Amino acid sequence: MQLAHKTVWITGASSGIGKALVAEAAKLGANVVLSARDKAALLQVAKDSGLTPANSLILPLDLSRYKKFDTAVKTVLKKFSKIDFLINNGGISQRSLAAETKIQVYEEIMAVNYFGNIALTLAVLPSMRSRKAGTIATVSSVAGKLGTPYRSGYSASKFALSGFYEALRAENYKENIQVSVIYPGFVKTNVSLNARTASGKKQGTMDLAQSAGISAEQCARRALAGIIRGKNEIYIAGFREMFAVWLSRFSPAMLARVIRKARVT
Numbered sequence: 001m002q003l004a005h006k007t008v009w010i011t012g013a014s015s016g017i018g019k020a021l022v023a024e025a026a027k028l029g030a031n032v033v034l035s036a037r038d039k040a041a042l043l044q045v046a047k048d049s050g051l052t053p054a055n056s057l058i059l060p061l062d063l064s065r066y067k068k069f070d071t072a073v074k075t076v077l078k079k080f081s082k083i084d085f086l087i088n089n090g091g092i093s094q095r096s097l098a099a100e101t102k103i104q105v106y107e108e109i110m111a112v113n114y115f116g117n118i119a120l121t122l123a124v125l126p127s128m129r130s131r132k133a134g135t136i137a138t139v140s141s142v143a144g145k146l147g148t149p150y151r152s153g154y155s156a157s158k159f160a161l162s163g164f165y166e167a168l169r170a171e172n173y174k175e176n177i178q179v180s181v182i183y184p185g186f187v188k189t190n191v192s193l194n195a196r197t198a199s200g201k202k203q204g205t206m207d208l209a210q211s212a213g214i215s216a217e218q219c220a221r222r223a224l225a226g227i228i229r230g231k232n233e234i235y236i237a238g239f240r241e242m243f244a245v246w247l248s249r250f251s252p253a254m255l256a257r258v259i260r261k262a263r264v265t
Contacts, residue, residue, distance in 0.1 A: 003228070004029035006247045007080040011061060011120065014041035014088030017139060020220030021087060023049040026056075030081050030223075035061040035072075038092060053063045063090050063116025064108065069123040076125060085227065086124050088117045088138040091157075093191045095207075095265060096198035098152040105200045106153040112180030113133045113157035118164055129175045137180040138165055142241045145183060146248040146255060148264045153196075169232065178230045183245075185237025186213030192265070214238070 008025045012018035014036035015114035025032050026049040034042045039060045046056050057079050059072055076083055091113040094105065121136055128134030143151050144158025146207035162181060192207040219236050235242060244262075247255035 002028055003085075005031065006083040006084040007033065007076070007082055007238050008087065009033040009124070010074060010087045010089055011033065011035045011063065011082055011117075012139075013045060014038045016191060017184070017187060017216050017223070018089040019045050019220050020216040021089060021224060022046070022051075023217070024220045024224050028083075031055045031057075033057045033059055033076050033080075033083075035059045037062050045261075048255045061090075061120075063120070064111045066111070066116040066119035069120050072120075073123045073127065075077065082131060083124055083127055083134065085137065086121065087227070088120060088136070090116070091139070092154075093151065093195040093259065094154040094197075095150050095195045095203045096191065097150065100155065100198040102106050102200060105196050105198065106156075107197065108200065109153040109157050110160075113154070114160045115201075117161060121168070124250045125172075125177075129172070132176045133181065134176075135178040135227060135230070136165075136168070137182060137223075139182045139184065139223070142183050142185045142235075142237050142245060144181075145245050146259065148259055148262070150264060180227050180231055180234060182226070182234045183225075184219050185241035186210055186235075187216055187219045188213045189216050209263065209265065 003025055010018055010021050013022050013034040022032055022034055022045050032051055034046055036042055037060060039058060042058045046058060059075060061072060092109060094109060117138060124148040138161055140158045140161050143155045144162050151202040165179050165181050186209050188211060192210045193204055195203045197203055222236045223234055244255060
């Protein structure tokens with residue numbers, strides 16, 4: 001479980017699961033690169049995690065501006081010379097019926113959750129391939145295995161990530177690059193507060209299911225443990241969510257009946 005002197009780059013690091021991942025990586029002795037849009041929040045997370053300028057790098061990043069990531073990669077390599085782990089955690093969610101949702105909302109969700117995610121991976125990938133070493137992980141969701149009401153765009157973006165990273169894993173097996181996908185269930189974070197509504201505004205309220213979820217700290221510990229062990233898929237979910245995943249594989253018809261009645265907010 002030791003990450004001493006390894007460079008771990010975490011996106012969405014200013015809050016929630018990302019913040020907890022930073023704290024856990026710091027405990028394990030990593031050099032941590034913290035990325036999100038809010039520089040002040042990133043500085044506070046680094047301080048709270050006991051990181052110093054010597055073993056951390058604050059690197060503000062807007063995932064929706066995904067065509068300019070090569071410069072960010074150069075900045076990390078200049079500071080730490082290598083990137084051992086890239087953990088793509090940044091993203092936004094959704095709480096709206098498909099029939100009521102503006103196309104611009106879907107475009108924003110895909111820009112951040114999918115294109116921003118894979119663009120950073122593609123920018124980091126050459127340095128890992130040249131070293132024939134590295135791990136790329138992405139935080140998906142149980143909603144990336146089964147579509148649920150009020151999350152059509154969110155689920156679509158997470159499904160897309162699964163397809164991309166499964167292909168990437170196969171393509172880079174001989175390059176000694178590990179690819180892990182994390183599938184959390186309900187985690188108690190601000191994700192529902194910031195979720196986009198049909199008009200594109202933030203929901204601003206906490207879902208009941210979200211408030212009853214596991215802690216971000218527990219999720220981060222389990223995620224990082226699975227990443228370090230080189231697991232391809234890491235599920236961090238309760239019985240209900242895992243039962244739904246099981247149904248999606250073995251009884252899609254039953255899942256369809258269950259999911260339309262499920263309380264998902």
